Amino acid sequence: MSNAPYRFDVTHRVCEVVDAHANLEPGAETDTVVTVAGRLMLRRDQGKLAFGSLQDSSGRVQLFAMAKSTPEYEGFTGLSIGDWIAVTGIVMMTRRGELSVRVDEWALLAHAGRPFPDKWHGISDPDTRYRQRYVDLWVTEEARQTFIRRSQIVASMRRILHAQEFIEVETPMLHPIPGGALARPFVTHHNALGEDLYLRIAPELYLKRLVVGGVEKVFEIGRVFRNEGMSTRHNPEFTMLELYWAYADHADMMQLTEELVAGIASEVLGTTTIEYDGREVDLSTPWRRATMEELIAEYAGVDVNLDTPIDELRAICERFGVETKAHYGPGKLILELYEKTCEAELWGPVFVTDYPVEVSPLSREHRERPGYTERFEAIVAGRELCNGFSELTDPLIQRQRFEAQEADRDAGDDEAMVVDEDYLRALEYGLPGTAGLGVGVDRLVMLLTGTTTIRDVVLFPTLKPEQGRGTAESGETVDHPH
RNA sequence: GCCCCCGUAGCCAAGCUGGUUACGGCAGCGGACUUUUAAUCCGAAGAUCGUGGGUUCGAGUCCCACCGGGGGCACCA
Incomplete structure (x- = not known):
């Protein structure tokens, strides 16, 4: 001993x-x-x-x-x-x-029974850094600083929202119906219930139930899970801030968003001018607002809208190398065209607005532009930072949107939504005009720490199991002094 | 899921078109040293070259498969 x-x-x-x-x-x-x-x-x-x-x-x-x-x-x-x-x-x-x-x-x-890496060269192997973060944190100063900063960013986020009297809540992570986003879920099983459950892909529908319940300003910061590919900006589990604000609309929410992000930058970094990937980003408010179609005209040089004949839209998409599927309507085609030609080019910060109804099943239709929604995404450094909109409050229209999603699902889109009857029942009790926002916290941390891979802002990123390699069970000798 | 790249000792890292006992550094071990800063100096040691096959007189080096990682694509409110 x-x-x-x-x-x-x-x-x-x-x-x-x-x-x-x-x-x-x-x-x-x-x-x-x-x-x-x-x-x-x-x-x-x-x-x-x-x-x-x-x-x-x-x-x-x-x-x-x-x-x-x-x-x-x-x-x-x-x-x-x-x-x-x-x-x-x-x-x-x-x-x-x-x-x-x-x-x-x-x-x-x-006693440290295993030797630490080279005191001067440190660890260069990313595999070791991610798998053995306990070593990385001692050896790699930048890693330690990044995670301290992450804590400060989240603390600042909470402070700013609490100061505006938003209430923080926790909603279920195990969902009987995956909802609130277009994504493939992880499935798990509850033995006693004898039911499959889904790890949440978004807290959205529960948070809006809370607005129905009278929580006028509410937010949640928590993990969501999406069964998708991994990349420098995607980890299967990641952290989202979602917030809902009764009596407010998308314009209010854009203002809150830019103030929140600029406020966090000021509190944590002491400046709203940051450098990312060798270029400057000016987060000071206000941020530019531009409709999706304006940006397509600007970056792709083509004028499109929902009235453009669909054959013409398809032809334009093909011209830009966008892969399309037969069931795509004009809205989906325009979104695909935007994502292909604009998103990575946008340095921002910029709010992209007026998403088509077809691709925004939970957003309220634009008060002046039928077929479009009061939805926005903020793009910074070519990356989607957040998504928000005036919430769809009408239970009948919401039902139609869910049904359209189910039709997509039947057409082979396994990321489409399914009808959530309890959510519709909640809407039937009455949801006032409400604005909602979802922020990718990991991406915000990446932006504010100058990190270009999400694995550097997640302490233990998802990796394949190493199957005994480098563990004590593999027969590797460990120095036990006792 | 697809494409490209990588995998040499605990860590970092040479190894050119395949040629004999795989260059070094740090850490570790033995020794010297009373103000060092990656201390220095001397000595000895440490490697299934990711794994398994194959080609060859000969493979760290070439080929195939697999494992792990990175980047890109696809996918991704």
Whole structure:
């Protein structure tokens, strides 16, 4: 059994020691005694002297040990890189001007039985970084910073929404009917119920039920699951912010969205001008608004709308290399054309508006443009950041939309929606004009941390199982000191 | 699901058109060293070259399959 202590009294975080003694003269010794703890990340032995670097969650500080004053000096110099230790001693400055804690007492808290990667080169293999994030976090400074920033971004998001009196809720992750988005779900099974359940693809329909229930401003930040391909911007489970705001419409929501994103950037980064992928992004408000058709005209140079003859639309799509299916109507064709020709080109931030009804089964029809909806997506750096709209509130129209979706499903579209009778029943009780928004939190974090792959903002991204490779069971030798 | 690329010791990493005992660095091990900063110096060691087949007198290198990863496409409110 290990004789490592069950608990240990630490008096200072490393950053507190560093901050409080930044201006010591070289060679100075204070009479401030501190106890710090962390991992030994480097060691430089020099005979009767030894230097080490102790790292905790707040930073690094040098350790200074002397054979004549450090107890069990041989044991100290025999520590492994990566060992968790606690050190008690005075704060001092070496002759070369490196702030240090003198090792007057020390204790081993946990031995690192596996060697840490190269102290200088770190880990380059992404597989190792994602699989063994516990190692990556110690070795890769940027990784640690990214996840700290992620926490700050989400905290800022909550702070801003709470300040506007939105209420945070949690709704089911196990859904009897997958709904609220066009996506393939993961299926699971509940034994006692004897029923299949679906991991949610969106919380949308539950949150709008809450508006029916009188929660006028509501949001949820949580995981959703989509059974789709993986890429630099797609992880099968990812985090969404969804919010609903009674009595408001899409224009209000666009304003809230840009203020939210710019506000988070200001709070967390101190600026609304950021750099992404080598280019500047100006998140300051207001953001440009442009209809989908205006953008198609701008980027593809063709004028299309819902009145364009469908044969002509198909021909245009083919000209731009868009793959079309027989059951696509004009709305779907226009959306496909937009996605092919515009989306990746849009640096933004820009709100793309006026999505066709055909591709927006939960959005309310545009008050001035029949066939279109009051829906918008914000595009930043060529990526979809969020989606929002004036919500469809009429239960009869919603039923028709669901039925149209089921027709698509019957035509072979396994991402189409199915009729949710309870949701329709909720709408029958009355949903006032309401605006809704969904934000991809991981993508927002990517944007604000300058990260180009979602795996760098998700602590444990989905990977294939490694099947025993590199695990203790594989017969690899592990150094057990006890 | 498709295409391209990658996989050499705990980590980083050479290895040109196939040619004998696979170059090094860090970490680890032994030794020297009382102010180092990726400490330095000396010494010894550590490799089923992702796995399995195949071609060849000879394979880390060429071919096939599989495993894992990366990028792209498809898919993706």
